[in-house]
Amino acid sequence: MTRDELQAQCEKIPFFRFLGFSIVEAGDTFILACMEQSDRHIGNPVIQAYHGGITASLMEAVASVSVSHNWAILRPKPINLTVDYLRPALVGTLYARAEILKKGRRMASIETVAWQKDTERPVAKGLFHFLLV
């Protein structure tokens, strides 16, 4: 699937529209996306930080797209996730990249990272497992 086709697929999903992210790049084993901050993303209004659940949601969404993209699976089923929060995600664009660590016939393991201005200073990292059958 091309980047534009993937983007069109994503726009059919209500929660993806709620998040409002765009696919920047789609490779065979990875997806890169970006999301502009809106009021509904905020968890801490004092410092205008993203809600941790939104950062995790963006990473889960991008992780699921990386799986769907490769095997034309429309809706991989999430099994579990772990997220490490490394820095507050503040005002501005949030980027997320999902990389397939392992693709099996039934399971997939996807690693994600989210950052803002500097890829060397990630705001969160995640590990997501999906059931593909």
Added chain:
Amino acid sequence: MARIAEVWNERAQGLITELNLQIERSEPDGVQLRMPHNPEFCVDEDGTLLHGGILTALLDSAFGLANFLAVENLDTMATLDLRIEYLSPAQSRADVIVFAECYRQTRHVVFNSGRVWFDTPGQPEIARGSATFSIMRGANSLLDKLNTKGPGQ
């Protein structure tokens, strides 16, 4: 306690407002919140299958409130890590209920666990979660900040 929880909910902005939570229980040993069904949080156009991310966001928020009520002199808190298990498909139009507790607190770190289910008798749990938060205790209580500036973490 109930008043403090209501202040947390009423003064909320951003995502917490979108979740439209109702507080059903607010004690130092646990909180229970109700999230009305919202098709915007779903992955299908029919609006029946919730995206996992919203359950993660719901648990993270409930952990925050649980800590707010459980920890004395809480000044700031930040989620250190989060683990979520999706136990069964989140497919329903029923309200979602979350229970969250702070089951251990130390000087710098607190530990949380929580459960999520639909308000439908007999339906299995849809998610479990656990988290650790980094906290600071101090003279500037979060409640004071909440009353003046909105909920800081």
